[in-house]
Amino acid sequence: MILPWRSIRWLQRGVHLWLFGYLLSSLPAAEWIWLHPAVPPLPAPPGPASLLTHAFSTWAPPGSAIIAVFALMVLALRSVVLPSRWYITLVEWILFSNLVNFAWLASSGGNQLIANVLFWMILLPGREEAARMATWPKAVWQGAAFWIIRFQLLVAYAVTALDKLTGTHWLAGDAVGIVATDTSYGPAWLASVPLLAAMVNYAVLLFQLTFPVAVWWAPTRRWWMWMGVLFHLVTGITFGILDMGLAFLVVYPIWSRQGERIGTATELVRA
Amino acid sequence: MSSRSARALLVSIVTLHLALVLAYTLPRALVPGRMFHWSQHYVRPLFHQRWNMFAPDPSTCDRRLEVGMPDGTWRALIPADRPYLVRRMARPLAQRVHDDLLADGSLEPFLQQAILGLARDLGRGTEPLRFRLMERCVMDAKHPGHRTVDVLPVPPTAR
Numbered sequence: 001m002i003l004p005w006r007s008i009r010w011l012q013r014g015v016h017l018w019l020f021g022y023l024l025s026s027l028p029a030a031e032w033i034w035l036h037p038a039v040p041p042l043p044a045p046p047g048p049a050s051l052l053t054h055a056f057s058t059w060a061p062p063g064s065a066i067i068a069v070f071a072l073m074v075l076a077l078r079s080v081v082l083p084s085r086w087y088i089t090l091v092e093w094i095l096f097s098n099l100v101n102f103a104w105l106a107s108s109g110g111n112q113l114i115a116n117v118l119f120w121m122i123l124l125p126g127r128e129e130a131a132r133m134a135t136w137p138k139a140v141w142q143g144a145a146f147w148i149i150r151f152q153l154l155v156a157y158a159v160t161a162l163d164k165l166t167g168t169h170w171l172a173g174d175a176v177g178i179v180a181t182d183t184s185y186g187p188a189w190l191a192s193v194p195l196l197a198a199m200v201n202y203a204v205l206l207f208q209l210t211f212p213v214a215v216w217w218a219p220t221r222r223w224w225m226w227m228g229v230l231f232h233l234v235t236g237i238t239f240g241i242l243d244m245g246l247a248f249l250v251v252y253p254i255w256s257r258q259g260e261r262i263g264t265a266t267e268l269v270r271a
Numbered sequence: 272m273s274s275r276s277a278r279a280l281l282v283s284i285v286t287l288h289l290a291l292v293l294a295y296t297l298p299r300a301l302v303p304g305r306m307f308h309w310s311q312h313y314v315r316p317l318f319h320q321r322w323n324m325f326a327p328d329p330s331t332c333d334r335r336l337e338v339g340m341p342d343g344t345w346r347a348l349i350p351a352d353r354p355y356l357v358r359r360m361a362r363p364l365a366q367r368v369h370d371d372l373l374a375d376g377s378l379e380p381f382l383q384q385a386i387l388g389l390a391r392d393l394g395r396g397t398e399p400l401r402f403r404l405m406e407r408c409v410m411d412a413k414h415p416g417h418r419t420v421d422v423l424p425v426p427p428t429a430r
Contacts, residue, residue, distance in 0.1 A: 028354040029356040033357065106360050113320070156320075160322040170326075177412070183333050184362050
């Protein structure tokens with residue numbers, strides 16, 4: 001199986017850049033979440049895996065989280081510029097999973113998306129030749145990782161849309177008005193134009209329901225991805241969850257046309 | 272291994288992973304009991320994820336915790352000048368405090384630690400700190416801007 005190298009490389013660059021930016025943006029809060037956490041960590045789940053993913057709440061010495069933050073920033077920046085290496089991505093995934101679990105109350109769906117994608121990125125090729133010439137068994141694990149990352153993005157949209165269909169306010173067109181008048185989100189003025197709020201409500205629902213279908217064909221993929229860019233930037237800025245929106249957007253390149261073409265915004269226009 | 276076998280193996284791995292992730296993340300009513308049980312063992316330790324922001328419905332109440340000041344006034348437990356990752360904790364923390372208060376009127380120890388930790392800038396006095404939960408709730412979903420305000424006292428927490 002020949003994997004689309006450019007898609008993979010743009011995914012790797014995007015995810016690593018996101019990691020660096022997210023951790024950089026966390027530094028003003030370091031005193032509260034990394035150095036002397038105000039919120040105690042949740043108990044680690046049962047099983048040996050928790051030793052790997054919940055080190056800061058089990059065996060790692062107090063204060064080691066901030067060291068992990070700086071180490072991960074250095075590794076992430078390195079992988080933006082230089083080819084990814086599976087062992088470096090493995091270390092990055094361990095560090096990031098631990099940090100997300102440690103600062104659990106400050107984490108968002110974006111953290112969870114990146115943690116999952118990062119895990120499967122360990123198995124992706126680090127060089128173009130490896131993407132084109134892989135043989136058994138490497139071809140199987142590289143291909144599985146590639147498709148799991150692709151489906152992970154679709155799962156996020158599909159699950160949230162299906163969940164909304166089981167409620168009442170999204171179907172009634174009232175959900176966006178409720179969110180807009182919540183002091184944590186906004187903008188409150190949206191609720192004063194009920195027709196607009198209802199249109200946004202159904203547009204969001206429709207976008208999330210159809211994204212997992214639309215990305216399979218080039219003509220619709222381009223439009224849905226641009227809608228996704230708009231959706232994530234607007235909700236990210238107005239709701240104060242820009243890191244979550246950007247987490248979704250840096251995974252988009254894995255769904256580029258035939259996996260070969262889309263990597264940059266310029267190429268997205270041409271696709 | 273033949274190309275066909277390799278492809279079959281790849282499809283099996285992806286399908287199995289996807290099925291278990293869906294069983295973990297989809298609304299509980301849509302997932303068969305046994306699949307849900309397996310997904311907890313497989314997904315929870317390494318692939319935990321939740322995609323239910325504003326789903327199935329956005330919360331009709333917005334809540335925030337407040338702390339009593341020595342001069343008798345109240346301020347937000349997490350003021351607006353805190354870094355964004357600290358501010359982000361305000362809402363889920365208030366929701367958990369609300370759920371605990373509704374369940375049995377007391378707070379789990381880790382929640383007590385959390386609200387005390389977030390009020391640590393008030394210094395180390397000897398008096399117990401006072402906390403309260405402010406709720407603004409939608410009464411009519413067609414007019415979400417009109418909200419009723421309720422105040423729930425939070426049990427005193429010793430420092």
